[in-house]
Amino acid sequence: MSDTDLSVLPGQRRGNWIRLRTLILLRWMAITGQLTAVAIAYWGLRLDLELGLCFLLIGAAVIVNLIATFVFPETKRLSERETAALALFDILQLGLLLSLTGGLHNPFALLLLGPVTVSASVLTLRSTLLLGAVAVAAVTLLGLVHLPLRTAAGEVLRTPPVLLAGTWAALVIALVFLSIYSRRISSEMHAMSDALTATQMALAREQKLTDLGGVVAAAAHELGTPLATIKLTSAELMEELGEHPELREDAALIRDQADRCRDILRSMGRAGKEDLLVKQAPLEEIVREAVEPHEDRGKRIRHALSPACEGPQPSVLRRPEIVHGLRNLVQNAVDFARGEVRIESGWTPDRIWIRIADDGPGFPSGVLARIGEPFMRSRRSERERAQRPGYEGMGLGLFIAKTLLERSGAELTFANGGDAPRGPGGAPALRGAIVEVAWPRRKIDAVAGETPVPRGQNRPISA
Helix, strand or coil: CCCCCCCCCHHHCCCCCCEHHHHHHHHHHHHHHHHHHHHHHHHHCCEECCHHHHHHHHHHHHHHHHHHHHHCCCCCECCHHHHHHHHHHHHHHHHHHHHCCCHHHCHHHHHHHHHHHHHHHHCCHHHHHHHHHHHHHHHHHHHHCCCCEEECCCCEECCCHHHHHHHHHHHHHHHHHHHHHHHHHHHHHHHHHHHHHHHHHHHHHHHHHHHHHHHHHHHHHHHHHHHHHHHHHHHHHHHCCCCCCCHHHHHHHHHHHHHHHHHHHHHHHHCCEECHHHHEEEHHHHHHHHHHHHCCCCCEEEEEECCCCCCCCCEEECCHHHHHHHHHHHHHHHHHCCCEEEEEEEECCCEEEEEEEECCCCCCCCCHHHCCCCCCCCCCCHHHHHHCCCCCCCCHHHHHHHHHHHHCCCEEEEEECCCCCCECCECCCCCCEEEEEEEEHHHHECCCCCCCCCCCCCEECCC
16 A cells, blocks of 8 residues: 655665674684684594695685785775675585585585575675575585595595485575575565664654644744734834834834744744643544645545444644554555545544545455555556556555554454454445554543643743
8 A cells, every 4th residue: 555755775775794704713713613623623533634735725714814804994884896796705615625525425514504594694696696595505525525434544434325416405405495594584674774764754754844843833822812912012003103102112022922932932942842732632633643744636535433432532643653653544545546535533431443445446355454664566567557646555554554553552453344343333334445543542542542642831831
């Protein structure tokens, strides 16, 4: 359904994520492990190894690390190509070292999984496929071309052919599976991070608008009397324009009231005052505020109270997340409605709800269970593109609305008109998409809820 029009989010740019210092430290750990393994195998287990060539390959990794340490600054972050190049070096260096120490007969061959799994988490699909192909080729060559492991007595340590083939297959399958698994989990985490960033941006924007409305309301409240006096006095001066001594008293009054206005503005500029009235509003007013930006978009929007309402209309908390979340849901309904959107609100002593229904095609059955997930893309027909040409289908709008409203204590129910559950107000009349937002009354009731709005005069905002 709806989406918020946002520019590229920070999490969508995956370049320059990895610090060079991080890879340097990891490689020092790998070098230490390789030296330890070679030393134990040669001097501890008395295996006949090409010690010079092994130390030559390990020394190449040491040289690369030293160059990276002294040539580049510690704060350098690697680009996509640089990260892929270092991962490729690690695969080739480890593959050559394994070829000198038994190939797939060496149990440490499973370490080839490391660079590919890490690359799948942080690199693009193209780089991951390239590194995966190189790793599979290395595993295959290690099974065919390698120096045998020999003991000091000349005995060759070999794995049975069937077990060796199984080891090759297991490594290849592990490379593919772990890469897909790591990339899938990483992509979901990045998508969630981007979506939460968008949610915070939307909430911050709504909070600024709310604060601005509070300042305007406070200014109007505080300056009402002096501005009215100035207006009245100015009118009298215009009527009595001329050289009369009594006009000096009126001019003095104008000056005094202007000074008073200046003092009030100065006081608001230093500390400000929170307007208690803008912190709460009748439920109908909250709905009206959410609907207002979409009233002139060519769709008829009707708002009615449910016949199941019990008692007087409640005054609810006017929180930015509630207003912005409802506004996104109304935007969805207007975008997909053919001609009409109906909003029904109601309350009981224990519950407050708002139901938004449209006469559009409804939610696709294939994505109904996944509604509210961020970056949920789906293919659209040409008719749908013509109906909503600017819609990208990322699912951010619903995710933002769901996240913000759930933060306020609401529960959201998504359904189509024929499948919607009957609420206290009865079954919805429209057959399109249905979204019901319901709160426990104690969560948003501004008078008798868990966080009631204080009564009395406006208070200075504490620093």
